[in-house]
Amino acid sequence: MLRAYYLYTGRDGHSHVQRGRLVEREVTAAKSVMWAESPPYSSLDWHNAPTTQYVLTLAGELEFVTQTGESFTILPGDVLVATDVTGSGHKWRLVNDQPWRRAYVAFDGSTKLNFEADESTEPAVSSACQEEGLSKI
Template sequence: MNTDQAGTPNNYLKAIRLINIEEDKCTFEIGKIPIRQHINANYFFAQTDVSALEKIPHPAPRRQYVITLKGKLRFTVSSGETFIIEPGIVLIANDTAGDGHTWEIVDGNEWERIYIPLDEGTDDYFIAD
């Protein structure tokens, strides 16, 4: 089986999932999602604005996939731990309570992304490493 540079088999995409833990704190898990997996979603939308929430703590407004098309960002969770999101890494925003997370652009000044809201009760197909 071939693997990409990150060591993820070709039938998976690298993913990071934001989640709530005790006291509505936010943390993250690193893992993957299978390719060619049907996701039960009704719509998606694109966004390019970066002024609204950059560096401001916030929870996800809903469970959703966030697909970065352009940009490199550092996300920070409640503990102060950070991770990087860039094209090729799927973010699953599942931290819908509490203070949530912050993000900031670390390379350039653009973040083009697509949001795919997940229907209530839909599996996000995330597999933790």
């Protein structure tokens, strides 16, 4: 199972998160791939995703927070499905002494993102996602 976090802009204009997984063995056409590294203890204040993208974490442990207070921790091997290109955005900070090594895989707006939401998502997060119709993307 490929653990994933779906970050999206809700009808309220704020970023929200849905926990789930990527559906394995489905091909997703990508527009571009970019590699990046941030030093240990780095952070980035409020921002939006620049484009719809997967962020594949190779090393580092970081905490993401939305303006509404939703938070989640990304570990090596986790995938962030970032689609919150508008709205209030999110911020992140590295929480250990490792650099954040990652790959950004960008998509165009019509690409089907192979994300499937967890059934056990916390009620507040799940309700927000149900309002958006996000049980499976």
